[in-house]
Amino acid sequence: MRYVAAYLLAVLGGNESPASKDLKKILDSVGIETDDERLNKVIGELNGKNIEDVIAQGNGKLASMPVGGAVAVSAGPGSAAPAAAPAAVEEKKEEKKEESEESDDDMGFGLFD
Numbered sequence: 001m002r003y004v005a006a007y008l009l010a011v012l013g014g015n016e017s018p019a020s021k022d023l024k025k026i027l028d029s030v031g032i033e034t035d036d037e038r039l040n041k042v043i044g045e046l047n048g049k050n051i052e053d054v055i056a057q058g059n060g061k062l063a064s065m066p067v068g069g070a071v072a073v074s075a076g077p078g079s080a081a082p083a084a085a086p087a088a089v090e091e092k093k094e095e096k097k098e099e100s101e102e103s104d105d106d107m108g109f110g111l112f113d
Contacts, residue, residue, distance in 0.1 A: 003023060
């Protein structure tokens, strides 16, 4: 992932076809050691391709991938239960969110303790 990020940074910086030394310079500037084999693989895969097109293709693939957040509900004809299920899920999420906010407020100690 670090090599892809360095490649994207180089492209955003105006270098349409970054070389190995360009990516090494970026990664070395933040103290990351490079593996030449992986670096050359990323460059080989992305070299000569329009990055915006590659990102668009990736987004298309991710859109078709299930994320596991959907609730499966089976209902008979005329049943109102499926409409109530998503509302219950939303309420649980809101309650969980409120609890986490409360626990973050005091961070385990009081101001005057």
